[in-house]
Amino acid sequence: MSEERKSGGRKVRKIESSKTKEAQTESTRLTTENSPLTTKMEVHHHPQLEHKPKPWKEYLLEYLMIFLAVMTGFFAESYREHIGDKNREKEYMISMVEDLKSDTAMAVKMISYAKVHNAMIDSVIQLMSAPDFKKNGRDIYYFARNISIPARVLYNDRTIQQLKSSGSLRLISKVKISNDIMAYDQKVREQYINMADGETLRDIYRQLAVKVFNATVFNTMQQGGKITRPANNPQLFSTDTGLINSYIGSAQYLKKLNETVANMSADLMVQAKQLIKEIENEYNLIDE
Numbered sequence: 001m002s003e004e005r006k007s008g009g010r011k012v013r014k015i016e017s018s019k020t021k022e023a024q025t026e027s028t029r030l031t032t033e034n035s036p037l038t039t040k041m042e043v044h045h046h047p048q049l050e051h052k053p054k055p056w057k058e059y060l061l062e063y064l065m066i067f068l069a070v071m072t073g074f075f076a077e078s079y080r081e082h083i084g085d086k087n088r089e090k091e092y093m094i095s096m097v098e099d100l101k102s103d104t105a106m107a108v109k110m111i112s113y114a115k116v117h118n119a120m121i122d123s124v125i126q127l128m129s130a131p132d133f134k135k136n137g138r139d140i141y142y143f144a145r146n147i148s149i150p151a152r153v154l155y156n157d158r159t160i161q162q163l164k165s166s167g168s169l170r171l172i173s174k175v176k177i178s179n180d181i182m183a184y185d186q187k188v189r190e191q192y193i194n195m196a197d198g199e200t201l202r203d204i205y206r207q208l209a210v211k212v213f214n215a216t217v218f219n220t221m222q223q224g225g226k227i228t229r230p231a232n233n234p235q236l237f238s239t240d241t242g243l244i245n246s247y248i249g250s251a252q253y254l255k256k257l258n259e260t261v262a263n264m265s266a267d268l269m270v271q272a273k274q275l276i277k278e279i280e281n282e283y284n285l286i287d288e
Helices: 001-032 056-129 133-149 158-165 175-212 215-220 242-280
Strands: none
Touching: 056 133, 056 158, 056 175, 056 215, 133 175, 133 215, 158 175, 175 242
């Protein structure tokens, strides 16, 4: 009897234990299913896009738009440079006219110098060649001393040098004016060669003059930057006929060179005035 009870008790406990396990298993299953870690995520499927090739007309249109944009920028920049070059060209021409006007004044000075000095050379040669030259000492000394003074003429090549050194000659759009400017510059440089020859002849003249004339008398003739006639009637330092002949010959060479320089100055003045007229007409500078 007691064994049956024990056996029945064991069965009951087994049944209860089995139910407890089942309850625990169910609880675990529910907990797992409700856990956020095991919750299934929604998956959104994006539609697959198809990229169709562009028509060739669209590519052509895009190319034309880019091309037009680039060319517009290029032409705008070129136009801006063109306007800038035109302004610089006019500024150069204004400066060139100023230089030419200065040069005409220098040419007038050079022509006047040659005329006065050649008259002095003629006078000193005539007086020294006369039989009674000893009574004309004051005039001979005065003319002889003045002959050696240079003209001190300087042409204004400021603008031409700027044009050449900076490569801006290309800015001069008028071909004739550009050619005339270069021709004028060439003649000015020829004039400088003549003037350099004049300095050489003048040095020779001075070397002979100090042998023929009394240098002490020459010194007394310098008064306040000017040459004045000497006091009394000074005589020649040397009356050697060969030396006097050499002196007169050097004076004659100076006279000839003065004539050459004066003629060139006259030509330069004509060219300068003509060039001024051309530039003022072409660049509308007459009223400025």
